[in-house]
Amino acid sequence: MFKDDYKACNDKIKTDEQLQARVKAAMGDRSFRLNSQYRGKMFYFTRVGIPTIAGLIVIALVINFCSAALWVSRIVKAGELKNYGSYTELYEDVADSQLVEGRPQFFGSSFGREEFFVSPPSLYEDFEDIVRPEGSPETPASGNYSGTNIQVEGVDEGDIVKTDGRYIYVISGNSLRIIKAEGAEMTSVSSTPLSFENQNDNCEMYVSGDRLALICSEGEYDEKGVWFPYTVTELYDISDRSAPVLLKTLKQSGTYVTSRMNGGILYTVSERYIYTSAFEKEDYVTYVPRITRGDSLEYLPSEDIYSCVGRSFSTQRQYQVITSCSIAGDGEFLSEKAVLGQSASVYMNAENLYLCMYNGLSSEEKGEATDFSTLVKFSVSDGTLEKQGAVNIPGKALNQFSMDEYNGYFRIATTVDRYTVEKQMYWNGVMPCFYDMTAFLSQTNGVYVLDGELNIIGQVTGLAQGEEIYSVRFQGDRGYVVTFYQTDPLFEIDLSDPEHPKVTDALKIEGVSDYLHSFGEGLLLGIGRNGNQSGLTAGVKLSMFQVNSQGENEEIARYVIPNSNWSEGLYNHKALLIDTEKGLVGLPVEANTRFKYMIFQYSEEAGFIRKGTVSFPTDNWDFSEKARGLYIDDVIYVVFTDVGIKACDLETCKELQAVYF
Amino acid sequence: MDYSAEDAFELYGDMVLRLAIARTGNRQDGEDLLQEVFVRYIRSGALFDSEEHRKAWLIRTTINCAKSLAVSAWKNKIVTLEDCIADTVSPEQGEVYYAVLSLPPKYRTVVHLFYYEEMSTKEIASVMGCADATVRSLLTRSRKKLEKMLKGAEF
Numbered sequence: 001m002f003k004d005d006y007k008a009c010n011d012k013i014k015t016d017e018q019l020q021a022r023v024k025a026a027m028g029d030r031s032f033r034l035n036s037q038y039r040g041k042m043f044y045f046t047r048v049g050i051p052t053i054a055g056l057i058v059i060a061l062v063i064n065f066c067s068a069a070l071w072v073s074r075i076v077k078a079g080e081l082k083n084y085g086s087y088t089e090l091y092e093d094v095a096d097s098q099l100v101e102g103r104p105q106f107f108g109s110s111f112g113r114e115e116f117f118v119s120p121p122s123l124y125e126d127f128e129d130i131v132r133p134e135g136s137p138e139t140p141a142s143g144n145y146s147g148t149n150i151q152v153e154g155v156d157e158g159d160i161v162k163t164d165g166r167y168i169y170v171i172s173g174n175s176l177r178i179i180k181a182e183g184a185e186m187t188s189v190s191s192t193p194l195s196f197e198n199q200n201d202n203c204e205m206y207v208s209g210d211r212l213a214l215i216c217s218e219g220e221y222d223e224k225g226v227w228f229p230y231t232v233t234e235l236y237d238i239s240d241r242s243a244p245v246l247l248k249t250l251k252q253s254g255t256y257v258t259s260r261m262n263g264g265i266l267y268t269v270s271e272r273y274i275y276t277s278a279f280e281k282e283d284y285v286t287y288v289p290r291i292t293r294g295d296s297l298e299y300l301p302s303e304d305i306y307s308c309v310g311r312s313f314s315t316q317r318q319y320q321v322i323t324s325c326s327i328a329g330d331g332e333f334l335s336e337k338a339v340l341g342q343s344a345s346v347y348m349n350a351e352n353l354y355l356c357m358y359n360g361l362s363s364e365e366k367g368e369a370t371d372f373s374t375l376v377k378f379s380v381s382d383g384t385l386e387k388q389g390a391v392n393i394p395g396k397a398l399n400q401f402s403m404d405e406y407n408g409y410f411r412i413a414t415t416v417d418r419y420t421v422e423k424q425m426y427w428n429g430v431m432p433c434f435y436d437m438t439a440f441l442s443q444t445n446g447v448y449v450l451d452g453e454l455n456i457i458g459q460v461t462g463l464a465q466g467e468e469i470y471s472v473r474f475q476g477d478r479g480y481v482v483t484f485y486q487t488d489p490l491f492e493i494d495l496s497d498p499e500h501p502k503v504t505d506a507l508k509i510e511g512v513s514d515y516l517h518s519f520g521e522g523l524l525l526g527i528g529r530n531g532n533q534s535g536l537t538a539g540v541k542l543s544m545f546q547v548n549s550q551g552e553n554e555e556i557a558r559y560v561i562p563n564s565n566w567s568e569g570l571y572n573h574k575a576l577l578i579d580t581e582k583g584l585v586g587l588p589v590e591a592n593t594r595f596k597y598m599i600f601q602y603s604e605e606a607g608f609i610r611k612g613t614v615s616f617p618t619d620n621w622d623f624s625e626k627a628r629g630l631y632i633d634d635v636i637y638v639v640f641t642d643v644g645i646k647a648c649d650l651e652t653c654k655e656l657q658a659v660y661f
Numbered sequence: 662m663d664y665s666a667e668d669a670f671e672l673y674g675d676m677v678l679r680l681a682i683a684r685t686g687n688r689q690d691g692e693d694l695l696q697e698v699f700v701r702y703i704r705s706g707a708l709f710d711s712e713e714h715r716k717a718w719l720i721r722t723t724i725n726c727a728k729s730l731a732v733s734a735w736k737n738k739i740v741t742l743e744d745c746i747a748d749t750v751s752p753e754q755g756e757v758y759y760a761v762l763s764l765p766p767k768y769r770t771v772v773h774l775f776y777y778e779e780m781s782t783k784e785i786a787s788v789m790g791c792a793d794a795t796v797r798s799l800l801t802r803s804r805k806k807l808e809k810m811l812k813g814a815e816f
Contacts, residue, residue: 002757002807002814003776009758010777013682015674015695023674023696027666027703173795219765229765565701566725590725642791 081339081376081390084302087288091281093307094274094317094340145632149517149576151400152349156261158204158215159574161628161639167241168630169212171203172641172661176214178241183635184647184656189241191661195234195249206261210239211327213266217256228285231256231270231321235331248331251297253289254321258400260348264328265383267353269346272319272338289321289338300338307340308357308374308390318342320355324383334383339376347403352388353378354405356397356412361419368441370394371417377410377454391454394461395446401516401573404474409457409498410450413481415468416461418442445469445483449498458499464489473516473524480524480547484512487531490524490545492553505551511541514570519602520580522548527569527576527587530560540564540589542600542608557607561598564591568626577629582650586629586636597627597638599653612653614638614646666703673719674699676778680720683773684727686762697726720778721788724770760810768803771796 015023084090145165150157160171163181167189170177178189194203194214203216214236219229233250254272261267272289279286289305290297300321323336341357348354355376361369373396377388395414397403402413418441444465449458464483471482479493479501490513492505513526524547530539544557568575569587577586583602588595596615600608614629626641634650644660677698682691701722709715761772770789774780782800786793804816 002811002816005757005814006761006772006776010679010683010773013675013679015678019678019692019695020670020674022692023670023699024667026696026700027670173791174798217765565704566722 081306081308081387083304083306083387086302087284087299088281090302090305090307091287094287095279095281146577146579146630149573149578151347151573154262154350155348156206157574158206158213158259158261159628160204160626160641161630162205162207163630163632163637164207165632168637168639168645169205169207170639170641170645170661171205171214176205176212176236176244177661178238178244179645179659180241181632181635181637181647183633186637186645186647186657186659188659190243192236192244195246202256204256204259206259206266206327207238208261208264208327210237212236212238212244213261213327215256215259215266215268217270218251219255228253229255229272230290231268233266233268233325235325235327250292250323250325250331250333252291252321252323252333252336254319257320257344258346260346260353261327262348262350262380263382264326265324265334265380266327267322267324267348267380267383267385269344269355270321271342271344272321274317274319289319291321291323291333291336293333300336304336305338305340306376306387308376320344320357322353322355322378322385324380324385326383335385337378337385337387341374341376345397345399345402347400347405348380349405351379351381352405353380353385354403354410356393356403358396359392361421367421369419369421371396371419373397373414375412375450375454389454391450391456393448393456398469398472401474402469402472404479406474406476406495407498408452409495410452410454411447411474411479411495412450413445413447413469413472413479415443415445415483418444442466443468445481447479447481447493447495447501449495449501451498458495458497458501460493460501460503463491463503470512470528471514471516471526473518475518475524478547480516482513482516482526482528488512488528490526490553492547492551505553507545507553507555509543509555511543513541513543515573515576517573517576517578518580519544519578522546525578525585525602527567527585529570540567540570540587540591542585544602544607557602559600559608559610561589561591564589566590575626575628577631579631582631584631586638588627595627597629597640599629599636599648612648614648614653614655616640616643616646616658666699669702669715669719670699673716676716677719677723679777680723680770680773681727683761683769683777684724684766686766686769694723694726698722701726717784717788720774724789727766757811757814760807763810764803764806768799768806771799772803772807775800 145163148157148159148162162169166180168179168181170179174194176192176194180187180189203214205215206213214234216232217229218232230251230253234246235248236244237247238244252268252270254270257269257271259266259268274287284299288299290299318341319338320341321338324334325331326334339355343358344355346353346355357374357376359372359374362372373393374390375393376390379386379388393412393414395416397412397414404411420439420441442465444461445463445468446459446461448456451457463481467483467485469481470484473480477494477496479495481491481493483489487508487510490507490509491503493501494504495501511529511531513528515527517525519525524545526543526545528541530541539560542559543555545553546556547553567587567589575588577584585600585602586597588597594615596613598613599611601611602608628639630637631650635656636648636650637645638648639645644658646658647656648654649656674695678691678695681694682688685691685694698719702719709718761769764772771785774785782796783793786796789796808814
């Protein structure tokens with residue numbers, strides 16, 4: 001029976017002593033830092049080492065070799081963004097990485113290969129005829145309603161709830177719901193079942209005029225029973241809101257990462273993993289990304305597949321697939337590219353699209369290595385993606401807000417980890433083998449300024465030793481970086497001279513901001529978690545900082561939501577409603593183990609005032625999945641995507657009407 | 662009802678770890694997730710009406726945190742599925758587990774809660790914040806996919 005087998009497999013999974021000690025220590029350690037501290041490589045090895053003791057020496061060794069090669073990925077050589085002449089060339093490149101990763105490094109012989117050792121992340125050049133497209137970002141549609149909270153003005157981002165000022169569009173479970181909103185009156189216009197399965201909670205949409213685009217992760221089993229994920233984009237004609245018509249379904253390999261829309265052109269990034277178990281030279285489907293062309297799926301031409309030479313081996317196992325299509329057009333891809341690399345953060349403005357891909361550790365030097373990322377730049381003129389170049393940057397970017405382009409200069413803030421690297425010898429039963437044992441050493445942060453040709457022309461490094469970046473926001477000539485260990489320094493960086501950026505202020509406050517948003521002249525809104533001198537405490541926190549460019553920044557207002565422990569807004573900016581002119585901040589919050597949507601008003605005189613809390617009556621401990629707030633004229637609509645919508649007065653937050661799905 | 666967080670960890674640590682691995686698909690992320698869930702548990706200072714409520718809170722928080730882990734862009738994703746399986750269960754016992762891990766995350770969650778935690782579809786719907794019908798349809802689809810992969814498996 002499946003159930004018994006599945007139970008038996010699961011029963012073997014137990015917390016071992018080491019893990020118990022680690023979690024208990026974290027529970028007791030008030031200065032515990034989310035996420036990365038314990039992502040230390042050492043644990044990985046020690047843990048893998050346990051089966052060795054248990055007698056599974058050979059298996060453990062194999063795993064150890066693989067892991068060693070995975071963690072200390074060496075840079076092949078500093079190079080450029082090259083494309084492939086043929087699939088065979090691509091296959092050999094990818095196959096090479098698998099071979100090297102799986103192969104024990106006998107007596108360190110593979111270390112001898114010259115190209116394995118180069119200096120740590122260096123920049124390189126490969127930029128022919130960089131043409132900067134003309135044109136400025138489009139202005140958002142007029143009308144008194146709120147859009148999705150986006151990073152770059154004019155460049156829209158997908159979300160689960162959208163409005164065009166007349167209708168509210170909601171991805172609700174497996175349906176697309178359209179609700180007409182006229183003041184407090186809400187009328188359900190249509191509910192269209194989605195033709196694909198919203199299986200990962202990973203669907204987003206865009207609305208532009210009478211067109212709607214839905215993007216979602218999907219997948220299917222091939223004849224070998226291997227799961228091949230792809231990203232589906234469905235274009236709907238919604239000129240009749242009561243009966244949306246599906247015009248076209250577009251597919252591209254890989255799970256959905258992110259997307260942007262500018263000038264009616266939709267740019268979609270997906271990540272395609274190459275499964276090592278199913279990887280055959282003659283069988284392109286196992287390693288070449290595909291996209292919809294007409295009515296069929298076609299392989300991406302090899303010349304559109306790029307590899308950033310200078311990447312580490314391990315990152316060759318994944319592609320970032322980037323496509324563009326016109327939301328108003330006939331539903332064909334306009335342009336498509338793929339880059340070998342993993343875990344991309346994506347920044348896009350009207351002219352360029354940047355992928356920042358984490359790359360692992362640089363080559364070891366004097367027993368130490370740092371991690372680095374590869375930044376790839378494409379221009380996005382009218383939907384045509386064109387390669388511009390690539391460069392290696394020390395460290396890793398937190399998210400899209402770590403990046404920004406302003407006046408032709410690209411700025412990026414990263415957290416750089418340093419590791420010690422020690423050569424270890426193992427007896428694999430036949431012969432001695434080597435691998436690199438890495439251990440976390442230290443952490444620091446930096447901001448780098450790049451010119452249009454991706455040369456690093458200015459930098460501030462060594463920010464906040466031993467801390468890591470929690471949030472970043474660039475605002476014109478200024479950059480704001482929050483790092484955190486026990487208290488939260490808010491760094492202000494003056495970028496007015498791109499070649500000589502400098503830190504102008506470091507404000508230490510308690511708690512941490514996970515999201516920063518420019519809140520009008522001289523004000524910066526921070527949304528994060530509360531804390532005291534010794535670390536984080538419970539509570540979602542709103543902070544208003546006065547940033548006056550005089551190096552005398554201060555926190556002028558703070559509101560800690562009582563008994564709160566979580567908000568989607570802490571990691572997803574699109575869950576936030578922020579309107580600077582109205583002084584409005586709305587966010588979903590889990591407090592007292594209940595889920596609700598809270599609306600705040602900020603004013604200089606009164607600070608943050610809780611305007612209202614919207615929730616739906618639920619069972620004792622029923623949690624709704626997602627909530628979004630938006631306003632049209634003087635009504636605020638709070639959408640609980642699986643439950644319904646409540647319309648409230650924007651001024652008083654008094655509930656006016658509710659509809660249930 | 663009220664006991665220390667360490668006791669809660671003793672009681673529910675394995676449960677959370679199993680769900681975390683089923684959800685994230687690998688042991689390392691699963692362990693990180695386990696840690697995060699219990700740190701959040703201690704920080705939230707949540708009070709519970711019953712053991713069921715406590716358990717549901719932990720399951721719910723595990724699912725919530727898994728989502729934020731999934732969007733953390735720089736997350737290392739370089740451990741292959743094969744490595745994970747090798748790391749989680751020994752190969753000969755892994756066929757069923759492998760099949761489940763190859764399902765999409767939401768399916769895995771439902772399958773795990775239904776078959777391992779033996780929760781009803783209504784209970785699952787409640788912790789996942791979706792309709793009972795959604796859970797049932799996810800289960801049906803999961804079974805179909807699993808049947809295809811595990812020829813002759815009985816459910």
